Amino acid sequence: MKEIIYKAKKEIYIYNTLKRRKELFIPINKNKIGMYVCGPTLYKRIHLGNCRTFIFFDVLYRYFKHLKFNIKYIRNITDINYNFNNSFDNKYYSYFYKIKTYYRKFNKILNIFNLLSPNLEPRTTSHIIEQINNIKKILKLKLAYKKNGSIYFDIEKYNNNIGNYGKILNNINIYNQFKQKNYFSKEKKNNLDFVLWKNLKSIKIIKWKTLWSTGIPGWHIGCTTISNKYLGNYFDIHGGGVDLKLPHHECEIAQANVINNNRNNLAKYWIHTNMLTINNKKMSKSLNNLIFPYDIIKGKFKITNNYEINPFIIKLYLLQTHYRKPINFSLKAIKNTIKTYINLLNCFKKIKKIHPKKTSSNNINIKYYFILCYKSINDDFNIPLLIYNLIKINKIIDKCLNNELKISFYDLKKIKKLMKVFLIDILGLKYLSRKLYKKKIKVFIKKILKIRNEMRKQKLYYYSDKIRNILKNYVSIKDK
């Protein structure tokens, strides 16, 4: 076993957005990994799309831990933002109260998905001094300019002297925009320049006093500052959703290269998770098509009548598509996942029922399946392939249960370990027993069924069948 893990550790391939190809994963410092993921902005509940990203990086975190890497996982909390600052009441307590509420909700959702806590969840508001210092550094190097108390990053100067803004995307269109006139802010020299410090003197919100003005730091400087503080100025993995590639991640890189006086582009591997779409449109606030995990769990959608959708079904559903592909939200797909979930997670019950033979099994090579599973994950975290393989192994368990295959005590133990390692430890799934119907309906239906039975006694089959048809959506009736 140990040598399998040892081997797996050395054969991880990651699609690096920076290079736009799969690369062998070699940590900067031997066994240590630093991973930074852009966390939530606490101005609304997190939706299913947000969850996808966090669930995916949780699997990464679990996997690296499983491989005995010494991993430090940082996920920041953006608790300040120019846009939502405005929407809150002017009183500070109200602002903090809202932030606290959203943070609690955020944690609650991640808990029901059984996500591990990152090593640290640093907040933007706790790192104001560090951010101001970083802005000072950029100003000193004359790669930023002041305008009406706000500080802007100067992309043109940056591109001439240090870097190549737009490197991650290699987006030529950026330069077309570059030439366009500023229509977002008259304060900017160029359209691509982004704010490092925003003067908000006139608006009554939470803000800080500096030499330049009273205001708040820009969004991008927060991530650069926090990741550098806790992971150093060059770390292994930087993750986030694809929609953050531009401008957020480009800005982070630009800032980091200036502050650290290098061209490391902040992190060695950049990983981007794709979007969750609905009707092939991106889930976003502006389109008002957000879906929240609780809506599904609490049965807002009529996916199925007999089961409550538990969070792990949703989790499995989100993991069933490769992270670089978009998922189009579909109730049917979730419905399909229910069976997959039950089948897979039932394997432990099945294993208990199997009577192992003394003679060793002839056909089952469990080591091979272990390697197969590790290989799946190692190929750019191909979790769908992993799940496919686990379904295969589950079929073997079925065959053992039906005595179509003989299995030795030793092999059974190994197969149990395999399922535990991949389903529970790495994917972070749990078995939750299904609830057939809600209590209220249960009582109501029971009463109707009583009447129906009386009808059947009187051989009024026509009416009893009618009732059964009506109830068919809520309960399946088995007559003896």
Added chain:
RNA sequence: GGCACCAUGGCCGAGAGGUUAGGCUAAGGUCUGCAAAACCUUAUACAGUAGUUCGAAUCUACUUGGUGCCUCCA
């Protein structure tokens, strides 16, 4: 315009060179008063064209159709 991505059966959805994904549905069977449920069996497939290969749904090129991003966003 640029940069990406996608195309799988009646439907939803995996699969990344050879061997059953899975589910829904349909047909047949077991069971049964009829159904339902359960179980068993069976069925239909990889957008098109060319290439690489002993072998392509899978790799390459082109074509067609569709989508996303380029503006706060996971």
